[in-house]
Amino acid sequence: MIERDDIAPSDLHGLIETFFARSFGTDNPLITEAVRRMLAAGGKRLRPRLLLLAASAAGADPRDHLALAAYMELIHVATLIHDDVVDRADTRRGVNATAVDFGNRISVLAGDYLFAWIFRNVTAGYRPPIPHILSATLAEICDGEVLQLQALGNLDLTTEEYVEIVRLKTASLFAASAACGAIDADGEDETVRALRAFGLNYGIAFQMRDDLLDLTGDEAALGKPVGNDLRERKMTIPVVLAAETGDQEVRAALGRCYDDPDPSATTMAETVAAIFAAGAVGKTREAISGYVERAKRALAPLAGSPTRSTLIEFAEALDRDTEHARP
Amino acid sequence: MIERDDIAPSDLHGLIETFFARSFGTDNPLITEAVRRMLAAGGKRLRPRLLLLAASAAGADPRDHLALAAYMELIHVATLIHDDVVDRADTRRGVNATAVDFGNRISVLAGDYLFAWIFRNVTAGYRPPIPHILSATLAEICDGEVLQLQALGNLDLTTEEYVEIVRLKTASLFAASAACGAIDADGEDETVRALRAFGLNYGIAFQMRDDLLDLTGDEAALGKPVGNDLRERKMTIPVVLAAETGDQEVRAALGRCYDDPDPSATTMAETVAAIFAAGAVGKTREAISGYVERAKRALAPLAGSPTRSTLIEFAEALDRDTEHARP
Numbered sequence: 022m023i024e025r026d027d028i029a030p031s032d033l034h035g036l037i038e039t040f041f042a043r044s045f046g047t048d049n050p051l052i053t054e055a056v057r058r059m060l061a062a063g064g065k066r067l068r069p070r071l072l073l074l075a076a077s078a079a080g081a082d083p084r085d086h087l088a089l090a091a092y093m094e095l096i097h098v099a100t101l102i103h104d105d106v107v108d109r110a111d112t113r114r115g116v117n118a119t120a121v122d123f124g125n126r127i128s129v130l131a132g133d134y135l136f137a138w139i140f141r142n143v144t145a146g147y148r149p150p151i152p153h154i155l156s157a158t159l160a161e162i163c164d165g166e167v168l169q170l171q172a173l174g175n176l177d178l179t180t181e182e183y184v185e186i187v188r189l190k191t192a193s194l195f196a197a198s199a200a201c202g203a204i205d206a207d208g209e210d211e212t213v214r215a216l217r218a219f220g221l222n223y224g225i226a227f228q229m230r231d232d233l234l235d236l237t238g239d240e241a242a243l244g245k246p247v248g249n250d251l252r253e254r255k256m257t258i259p260v261v262l263a264a265e266t267g268d269q270e271v272r273a274a275l276g277r278c279y280d281d282p283d284p285s286a287t288t289m290a291e292t293v294a295a296i297f298a299a300g301a302v303g304k305t306r307e308a309i310s311g312y313v314e315r316a317k318r319a320l321a322p323l324a325g326s327p328t329r330s331t332l333i334e335f336a337e338a339l340d341r342d343t344e345h346a347r348p
Numbered sequence: 349m350i351e352r353d354d355i356a357p358s359d360l361h362g363l364i365e366t367f368f369a370r371s372f373g374t375d376n377p378l379i380t381e382a383v384r385r386m387l388a389a390g391g392k393r394l395r396p397r398l399l400l401l402a403a404s405a406a407g408a409d410p411r412d413h414l415a416l417a418a419y420m421e422l423i424h425v426a427t428l429i430h431d432d433v434v435d436r437a438d439t440r441r442g443v444n445a446t447a448v449d450f451g452n453r454i455s456v457l458a459g460d461y462l463f464a465w466i467f468r469n470v471t472a473g474y475r476p477p478i479p480h481i482l483s484a485t486l487a488e489i490c491d492g493e494v495l496q497l498q499a500l501g502n503l504d505l506t507t508e509e510y511v512e513i514v515r516l517k518t519a520s521l522f523a524a525s526a527a528c529g530a531i532d533a534d535g536e537d538e539t540v541r542a543l544r545a546f547g548l549n550y551g552i553a554f555q556m557r558d559d560l561l562d563l564t565g566d567e568a569a570l571g572k573p574v575g576n577d578l579r580e581r582k583m584t585i586p587v588v589l590a591a592e593t594g595d596q597e598v599r600a601a602l603g604r605c606y607d608d609p610d611p612s613a614t615t616m617a618e619t620v621a622a623i624f625a626a627g628a629v630g631k632t633r634e635a636i637s638g639y640v641e642r643a644k645r646a647l648a649p650l651a652g653s654p655t656r657s658t659l660i661e662f663a664e665a666l667d668r669d670t671e672h673a674r675p
Contacts (some may be wrong), residue, residue, distance in 0.1 A: 049491045051498065097403050106433060126497060129430050129456060133463070134490035140467055140483035149471070153478060156467035163461035164376045170453060171378065 030083055033070045037094070040087045047138050055131040059098045067227070068093040068198045068305035074335060075202030075216045079209075079326040086205050089147065092139045093198045096155065099135040100162060102128055151201050158197040165190025174254040175280040176264040183261045184225060192224025199223075211322050219332060225314035226339050233258035233305050236293055248289050254279045258308060263301035271299040276308060313340045352571065357410055360397045364421070367414045374465050381390060382458040386425045394554070395420040395525045402529030402543045405655040406536075412543050416532050420525045423666045426462040427489060429455055485524040491518025501581040501606040503591040503599060511552060519551025526550075540650045545646035546659060553639035553666050557608050559584035560632050563620055571672045581606045585635060590628035598626040598662065639668045 030036070041060050047053045069090035075085035083090075106125050136159065144152045168186045197218030202333050203213040235250040236259055250257045263271050274295035278284050284292070296302065316336045323329045357363070368387050376381045396417035400410035411415075435450050449513050463486065473478045495513045499505050513583065526547030561576040563586055569649040576582045590598050601622035611619070643663045650656045 022449035048487075049494055051494055052490075099461075103460060106452050106456050125433050125452065127494065129433050129459075130490045130494050130497075131458075133427075133430060133459070133488055134494070136460070136463060137483050137490060139485050141480060143484055144471070144476070144480035153468060153471035156464050156471055159464035160375075160461055160468050161381075163457045163464060167378055167454065167457050167461070168458075169378055 033073045033083060034066055036073070036084060037066045037069045037090060038089060039143045040091055041094075044088075045091070045133065052131045056095070056098060056135060057125065059101060060094075060170035060207055064094075066094055068194055071195060071208050071220060071223070071335070072150060072198040072202035074217050074332055075199040075208075075220075076206040078200075078216060078323055078326045078332065079203040079212050080326075081206035086202060089201060089205050090198075091192065092143060092155070093201070095135060095139055096162075096194060099132045099139070100166075102135070103132040109326060116220075116262070119142040147172050147205065148183065151204060154197050154201055154204075158288065161189045162191075165193070168257070172256050175256060175262075176275055176279070178256045178257075178264075180259055180261055180265060183256060183258060187228045188221065191228040194223045195224030195227065196220035215319055215322040219316045219336070222312045222316035222319060223336050223339070226316065226336070228341050229258045229305060229309045229312065233259060233309070234260075235301065236296065237302065248293065251278055251289060251292060252284065259296050261302040261307045262304045262308075262313055263296045263299040266299045266301070268299055273294045310340055313337060357404075360400045361393055361559040363400070363411060363414060364396045364417060365391045365416055368421075371415075372418070374461065376461060377456065379458045379461045382429065382454065383422070383425060383462060386428060386623060387421075390419075393421055393423055395521055398522060399525040399529035401655055401659055402526040402535075402547075403500075403533040404529075405543060405650055405653045405659065406530040406533035406539050407653075410532030413529060413532050416470075416478070416528060417525075419482070419519065420471060420528070422462055422466055423486060423489075423521060424464070427461045427493075429462070439666065453537040478531060481524050481528055481531075485520045488516045488520040489518075492520070496582070500584050502545045502583060503587075503602055503606070505583045506590055507585075507588055507592060510583060510585060513655060514552050514555045515548065515672070518555040519544070519548045522551030522554065542646055542649040546643045546663070549639045549643035549646060549665070550663050553636045553643065553663070556585045556632060556639065557666050560586060560629065560636070562638035563623065564629065575620065578605060578616060578619060579611065586623050586628040586632045589631045589635075590623045592627070593626045595626055600623045637667055640664060 022221040045053075045057065045060070047056070069087075072093050073086060076086040077083050085317065106128050140152065140156060143155055165186050165188070169190055172182070172186065196217050197220070200213050200217040203216045208216070235247065235257060238247060251260070260275060264275055274292050278288055278292040281288060313336050316335050320329050320332055323332075349584055372380075372384065372387070374383070386437070396414075399420050404410050405412040458571050467479065467483060471481055492513050496517055499509070499513065524547070525546050527540050527544040530543045535543070541587065558576065562584060565574060572667040578587070587602060601619050605615050605619040608615060626651060640663045644660050647656050647659055650659075
């Protein structure tokens with residue numbers, strides 16, 4: 022167990038890392054190794070940090086909610102392990118670590134085991150409705166990912182349809198993290214609802230910012246090549262907004278990129294230029310700011326909590342990062 | 349909902365099929381279609397039948413436990429969908445329906461969604477410890493499958509190690525089905541324990557029989573080629589028992605087959621002949637009978653229940669089938 026005096030309760034990232042280093046292990050050594058490698062690859066631990074902030078906003082000591090916070094990160098890690106599974110058609114492309122090092126079968130089993138292990142622990146250690154929220158959230162994530170696959174290359178996808186996919190595949194886990202932190206801390210219903218709404222709007226802004234960084238970000242900081250989403254024909258928010266202008270030149274440029282199984286650097290550069298020319302990058306920044314604002318407004322019922330300002334900073338970090346990104 | 353008068357409560361297979369046909373559906377049409385196709389491919393529905401028999405043995409009407417029975421089959425279906433996921437190295441070989449028709453990514457997501465959907469429904473509708481038993485069982489299944497992958501081609505695997513793998517990957521779901529049927533029917537602790545032990549021993553016998561049929565079964569009845577497990581280098585019980593004799597000729601024949609990535613028909617025939625010559629088929633039949641006997645003996649506390657004889661028949665069917673199998 023973690024010693025209470027080791028780390029300041031305000032250093033949420035440190036608390037989470039220490040918890041993982043000292044406490045994570047499963048019955049199966051190979052699966053434990055696969056998961057530890059994913060954890061060691063880093064990450065901002067946004068979902069567990071949000072859970073701990075929510076517990077704090079509901080009046081609890083975040084250190085009492087570390088295990089539940091860790092499960093939120095591990096649900097995310099399990100979905101990443103499954104994202105690594107490659108299709109036969111995808112073997113030409115670059116693939117991620119787990120599937121390459123362990124093979125598809127072990128990747129699938131490791132993710133399944135991790136989901137089961139989380140639910141086993143959560144059903145043993147947490148009251149209703151927490152086990153139900155976690156399983157319902159995982160169903161939403163999978164539903165959203167299937168919808169995203171079905172929407173690949175669909176230039177007629179509307180902003181509303183995009184937001185619904187993102188609500189399911191990304192925002193639902195942030196919403197669940199915030200809600201479960203408050204519930205586990207015996208927060209009042211109004212507090213739980215406020216934090217859930219914060220998490221949901223934060224999650225939508227987070228995904229939109231992730232989409233934007235695929236176009237404007239720094240390759241080293243991203244840890245993946247710029248334009249990766251374009252190459253995968255994903256309907257990111259800048260692409261949706263660019264297509265939605267109806268500008269025929271812009272749609273033709275997007276179509277050329279998305280119809281090409283292996284677009285050249287020139288095609289990629291022309292596509293990015295067309296998205297910028299359509300004003301879609303500026304509109305994406307406005308959309309992110311809009312959801313950050315909604316997240317902050319959702320915190321109104323927490324006016325008396327000292328954690329409210331930390332949550333506001335947490336959300337505003339999304340807005341700041343998009344300003345710092347390259348044009 | 350199913351009408352009570354449609355089907356006799358003794359026709360468990362009919363009750364289950366009708367329940368699936370009328371009641372199964374998820375929020376995601378593509379996933380629903382993938383699962384319906386797996387269900388339409390048939391199956392003996394042994395896990396849900398066992399759950400309904402256990403509920404009946406605990407004094408309940410099986411028709412009141414159909415949904416929980418269906419979840420047991422769906423856990424099995426979800427693991428089958430994930431079994432379909434092919435490795436890059438495996439794309440030379442024949443593959444099953446889901447991964448071929450929908451691709452690896454959809455297969456992974458469909459299985460994940462189904463697990464999550466089951467846990468979402470079970471956490472909403474069933475008391476502790478049922479949700480915990482289901483998630484702990486899924487963790488055991490995955491653990492067992494990883495151990496099985498790690499044991500591929502290991503001619504030094506002992507019978508004890510084999511039984512432990514089978515306990516996890518196969519018998520745990522039969523044990524959980526029997527236990528949850530009794531728990532959901534408010535059975536007494538002794539009844540739950542007896543049925544759980546029945547399911548566990550039945551499950552081990554079931555897997556051993558499945559292993560045996562890979563060598564002795566009829567291709568049309570199996571729905572897969574005879575010798576499929578050998579080609580996959582699986583350590584089935586006849587192979588374990590043949591290797592355990594220590595006979596150098598037998599081990600050499602097994603080694604030639606397992607060291608060959610694409611064994612010829614001649615190599616396969618020689619391997620099967622070596623397994624027979626080692627007396628391993630007869631020993632496998634004895635082992636199956638032994639676990640069927642243990643399953644039946646576990647039912648002693650149910651001496652007063654009219655369902656006990658149905659459970660005994662259910663177990664003895666495993667023994668009968670192995671006698672009818674080809675030599």
